[in-house]
Amino acid sequence: MPTVAKVWIEEDCITCDACQDILPEVFEVTDDTSFIKAEVREDGSFDRNTGFSAIKNEFRSEFSELIEEAADACPVEIIKFEYEAGAEAATEEVAPAAEEAVAPVAIEAVAGADDGVLAPVMAGDRSLAIFFGSQTGNAAGLAEKTAKMAVNYGLEPTVIDMDGYDPAAFSSHKRVLIITSTWGEGEMPDNADALWNATVASNPPLSNVHFSVCAIGDTSYDEFCKAGLDWDEKFKALGATCIEDIKLCDVDFEPPWLEWAPMALSKIACVDSSGTFHEELLEAMIAFGAGEEEEADVGDFTPGQIVQADLSITMRIFRYNPIMAQSGYDTVAVALPGHASLEDALVAIKREVDGSLTFRSGSIAGQDPLTGIKANGRILPADTTRICDVVSDGDTLTIEPVPGYDVVKDLMVSYDRYDSVRAESKPWMEADPRQGERLISGAAMGTMTSAEATYLHTLADVGSLQLVNAMSDTYDVDEEYTGPGIALQRWVRSQDPRSGSAHVKQMFELMQRKGGVWDEADISSIQRHGIDGAQAADSLYAARARLLAEYKFTGRSGRLVKNYSRSVKLSGNVNETTLYRSVLGPLGLGSNIMNGVSLRMMLGFTRNGGPIMRGFQGMLVPPAGIGKIPNMFNGKVANHHEVVAIFNELDSRF
Amino acid sequence: MVKYSYYPGNVARQSSYEVEDTIQPLCKTLGIELFEIVGYNSDGGNIIKQGNKDLQLTLNARNIALAEKNGHHIITACASAQGILHEALETFRNDPIALANANTVLSKTCGITAKVDEITTSHLLHVLVDEIGLDKVEDAVINPLNMDVACYYGPHMQRAGACGGDDAWNPNYMEKLIMALGGRPVEYKSKTSSVGNPSLLSLGDSVMKMTARVLNDAKKAGAQIIVSACTQSHSNLDSYQGKAGRVANKDTNIPAVNLTEIIAFALGHFPDRFAQLKTRALLIGS
Numbered sequence: 031m032p033t034v035a036k037v038w039i040e041e042d043c044i045t046c047d048a049c050q051d052i053l054p055e056v057f058e059v060t061d062d063t064s065f066i067k068a069e070v071r072e073d074g075s076f077d078r079n080t081g082f083s084a085i086k087n088e089f090r091s092e093f094s095e096l097i098e099e100a101a102d103a104c105p106v107e108i109i110k111f112e113y114e115a116g117a118e119a120a121t122e123e124v125a126p127a128a129e130e131a132v133a134p135v136a137i138e139a140v141a142g143a144d145d146g147v148l149a150p151v152m153a154g155d156r157s158l159a160i161f162f163g164s165q166t167g168n169a170a171g172l173a174e175k176t177a178k179m180a181v182n183y184g185l186e187p188t189v190i191d192m193d194g195y196d197p198a199a200f201s202s203h204k205r206v207l208i209i210t211s212t213w214g215e216g217e218m219p220d221n222a223d224a225l226w227n228a229t230v231a232s233n234p235p236l237s238n239v240h241f242s243v244c245a246i247g248d249t250s251y252d253e254f255c256k257a258g259l260d261w262d263e264k265f266k267a268l269g270a271t272c273i274e275d276i277k278l279c280d281v282d283f284e285p286p287w288l289e290w291a292p293m294a295l296s297k298i299a300c301v302d303s304s305g306t307f308h309e310e311l312l313e314a315m316i317a318f319g320a321g322e323e324e325e326a327d328v329g330d331f332t333p334g335q336i337v338q339a340d341l342s343i344t345m346r347i348f349r350y351n352p353i354m355a356q357s358g359y360d361t362v363a364v365a366l367p368g369h370a371s372l373e374d375a376l377v378a379i380k381r382e383v384d385g386s387l388t389f390r391s392g393s394i395a396g397q398d399p400l401t402g403i404k405a406n407g408r409i410l411p412a413d414t415t416r417i418c419d420v421v422s423d424g425d426t427l428t429i430e431p432v433p434g435y436d437v438v439k440d441l442m443v444s445y446d447r448y449d450s451v452r453a454e455s456k457p458w459m460e461a462d463p464r465q466g467e468r469l470i471s472g473a474a475m476g477t478m479t480s481a482e483a484t485y486l487h488t489l490a491d492v493g494s495l496q497l498v499n500a501m502s503d504t505y506d507v508d509e510e511y512t513g514p515g516i517a518l519q520r521w522v523r524s525q526d527p528r529s530g531s532a533h534v535k536q537m538f539e540l541m542q543r544k545g546g547v548w549d550e551a552d553i554s555s556i557q558r559h560g561i562d563g564a565q566a567a568d569s570l571y572a573a574r575a576r577l578l579a580e581y582k583f584t585g586r587s588g589r590l591v592k593n594y595s596r597s598v599k600l601s602g603n604v605n606e607t608t609l610y611r612s613v614l615g616p617l618g619l620g621s622n623i624m625n626g627v628s629l630r631m632m633l634g635f636t637r638n639g640g641p642i643m644r645g646f647q648g649m650l651v652p653p654a655g656i657g658k659i660p661n662m663f664n665g666k667v668a669n670h671h672e673v674v675a676i677f678n679e680l681d682s683r684f
Numbered sequence: 685m686v687k688y689s690y691y692p693g694n695v696a697r698q699s700s701y702e703v704e705d706t707i708q709p710l711c712k713t714l715g716i717e718l719f720e721i722v723g724y725n726s727d728g729g730n731i732i733k734q735g736n737k738d739l740q741l742t743l744n745a746r747n748i749a750l751a752e753k754n755g756h757h758i759i760t761a762c763a764s765a766q767g768i769l770h771e772a773l774e775t776f777r778n779d780p781i782a783l784a785n786a787n788t789v790l791s792k793t794c795g796i797t798a799k800v801d802e803i804t805t806s807h808l809l810h811v812l813v814d815e816i817g818l819d820k821v822e823d824a825v826i827n828p829l830n831m832d833v834a835c836y837y838g839p840h841m842q843r844a845g846a847c848g849g850d851d852a853w854n855p856n857y858m859e860k861l862i863m864a865l866g867g868r869p870v871e872y873k874s875k876t877s878s879v880g881n882p883s884l885l886s887l888g889d890s891v892m893k894m895t896a897r898v899l900n901d902a903k904k905a906g907a908q909i910i911v912s913a914c915t916q917s918h919s920n921l922d923s924y925q926g927k928a929g930r931v932a933n934k935d936t937n938i939p940a941v942n943l944t945e946i947i948a949f950a951l952g953h954f955p956d957r958f959a960q961l962k963t964r965a966l967l968i969g970s
Binding site for chain 2: 406407408503504507508511548549550551552553554555557558571572574575578583585586587589590591592594595598602603604605606609610613614618622625626627667668669670672673675676677679680681683684
């Protein structure tokens with residue numbers, strides 16, 4: 031069992047106290063960070079131990095295991111340690127001149143080397159030197175992440191701080207990755223400046239080195255990524271082989287780094303111990319690094335397919351502060367696994383960016399009907415919708431509260447409108463006795479067959495009735511409209527064979543009157559919202575057909591369907607003139623005249639200078655009505671008798 | 685020459701003759717040959733469907749069968765017609781019983797049947813972008829639009845499979861086309877929202893509010909004109925815009941034209957009408 035010789039704390043401690051809870055003898059959390067206690071250190075100092083002072087011998091075996099546990103428990107992974115020299119799991123390939131600066135990350139066992147096609151490169155020396163030039167810690171962080179990833183390619187990485195490194199030792203490495211930021215106006219970061227100057231002065235030969243550079247910069251500066259570009263040019267000039275083109279990263283550096291690292295590692299892992307690059311093994315190495323050769327199924331089941339494609343997207347999130355009565359959008363650039371849910375994305379932003387972001391969170395029991403949001407125009411449950419199903423890599427994802435409901439804060443809406451209407455509409459069971467069935471209490475009990483039960487479930491088989499309401503483009507402009515979600519429930523209850531006749535009649539009346547199914551201005555706006563929208567639309571059409579039969583085509587909507595259908599039967603086409611007259615009636619036509627609608631029609635606004643006479647013909651030719659249609663009667667389509675025959679065959683009411 | 689069976693929809697040869705005026709010359713210019721569907725009938729406008737779903741389906745089956753006799757895929761300039769035709773085709777392909785029922789009636793009444801195995805239906809917009817190519821359109825431009833244009837798609841054809849290669853929820857084909865025609869597309873958020881056209885005659889204020897929402901969003905985004913890919917919705921956007929503005933208490937005053945008109949104008953047809961449109965845009969556009 032190796033013992034820990036040194037432990038230190040890197041930057042960005044979040045003072046969560048986890049390390050102190052595990053090992054208070056070594057760690058003490060202050061207001062800003064965690065310190066290594068003086069009592070256990072050789073140098074007797076009390077700080078983060080960035081000078082890498084060793085732990086006193088008498089404490090090493092006692093605390094080693096707990097130090098490892100604290101490092102594992104650290105949520106931001108900033109507790110670093112180093113084993114005693116010669117210990118079994120310690121890294122062996124520490125660069126000769128970098129002993130003091132190396133952060134040993136390769137403590138995990140190297141991934142099992144493939145015995146098959148990759149055998150030629152997996153044998154022998156697998157060392158990889160990852161140099162970082164860092165001013166604020168970003169490049170150092172990426173270096174460590176790269177090192178962790180490198181293990182998957184059968185490499186043994188060592189992360190090396192450029193500070194104090196001897197350029198003459200560069201040539202001792204066959205595989206080198208450089209990750210560096212640029213400071214100021216194209217300058218090297220402080221920790222890389224001396225090494226750069228020494229390298230330029232000494233020009234060490236690097237003909238046996240394969241390398242690649244990942245450069246971090248800021249495009250708002252003229253000398254974007256200059257430090258990385260300088261290293262890239264210098265290594266090439268010194269004879270090193272560039273195995274993967276330099277990657278230039280802007281301030282949002284993680285997404286481009288994620289593009290660079292797997293490819294650079296795949297290629298550099300194909301360099302064998304003699305320094306020869308085996309390009310023919312690249313494809314196999316990419317698959318090996320991605321873990322595609324691992325057994326997928328464990329146990330007696332086959333897991334579902336997991337889509338892991340990472341997406342780099344821009345999220346625009348609606349914000350509303352009810353106290354200040356202010357609203358607007360926050361924009362955040364994020365990189366997320368595509369299979370994560372929209373709710374996962376919101377949780378991540380709440381955790382990492384703005385803890386005040388408010389939204390409804392789902393339960394663990396499956397889709398929660400209340401987690402709805404509007405994502406790029408679609409009404410969706412946030413908890414069960416994958417990001418990759420809504421947006422593609424590089425796109426913008428706009429998230430807003432669902433329409434039609436009052437916004438409480440940010441993305442959270444109040445469903446009171448739905449709840450109160452549902453209570454008033456009484457869409458629950460009120461049974462008549464069927465076949466003489468009664469409960470022990472004597473109350474009537476309805477019955478139905480399993481086929482009838484299946485049919486009823488199909489009618490309203492949607493995930494969230496609240497969200498079906500929000501799918502309607504009418505719901506948020508008509509406060510009296512009870513919404514398609516309520517209409518669905520009324521329709522189902524009216525079709526339930528257990529429902530009493532009085533209750534069925536009540537459901538019909540509620541659907542027929544103001545606020546009911548006829549207040550939906552365009553069912554197509556619901557129908558396009560996926561499976562739920564299509565199901566809701568089908569049921570609404572069925573409900574309307576039933577109501578037309580029940581109420582004999584009365585009301586404006588009934589007259590519209592009847593006269594539209596008759597118009598088509600009469601000529602094969604629609605005659606809007608007759609429709610206007612018959613559906614609107616004298617009052618409606620008068621309203622159109624008073625509101626200027628008829629005037630716009632006649633004066634050619636719609637024809638962009640077309641013959642105005644077309645508009646006037648509608649008035650001049652008696653008994654024409656007022657409208658865009660010049661002809662009172664359409665000319666009949668060819669073989670019009672076929673259309674009439676179809677009507678006669680399918681619906682003799684028209 | 686690309687060949688299509690042309691379905692005019694419910695209004696292009698009735699109340700919106702400007703569509704018929706413009707689609708014919710623009711198609712000639714761009715090498716699209718339109719074949720009449722002889723004897724075509726109304727698609728039912730999703731209004732007949734409210735009374736009898738099977739009746740609307742069978743009326744569409746007749747149009748499909750007639751187009752199949754032509755031997756060409758169907759093209760239309762109306763988003764609503766495209767949505768209805770596409771839905772009918774999808775229904776018949778996924779539900780053999782529905783197809784068999786429709787064909788039984790068709791066979792008895794018209795002596796024809798629909799196969800639906802190969803025929804497709806497309807909106808003019810998607811044919812121009814996916815098949816003709818915007819570079820060819822751009823090459824044919826004689827009078828560049830040089831205006832800020834809001835593109836209105838409506839909801840009817842904005843569903844997977846019905847809108848070509850465009851994104852059903854965040855479409856941009858019309859914006860690309862406008863750029864090819866020398867115009868400047870403006871982004872606004874309600875370009876796929878409904879204006880309630882199916883209920884234009886039966887509902888009052890809510891349809892006017894839906895119409896005003898689209899027009900006002902387009903105006904606020906800086907558009908000088910609004911172009912509609914839906915011939916039926918154009919009636920709301922144009923004839924009813926004054927009433928819509930008064931009901932919703934919003935600024936809705938903006939020239940509204942059909943997509944076929946604006947394409948034809950840019951290709952050099954009807955320069956007098958285009959001049960009048962530009963004058964109107966200058967006078968009342970934002």
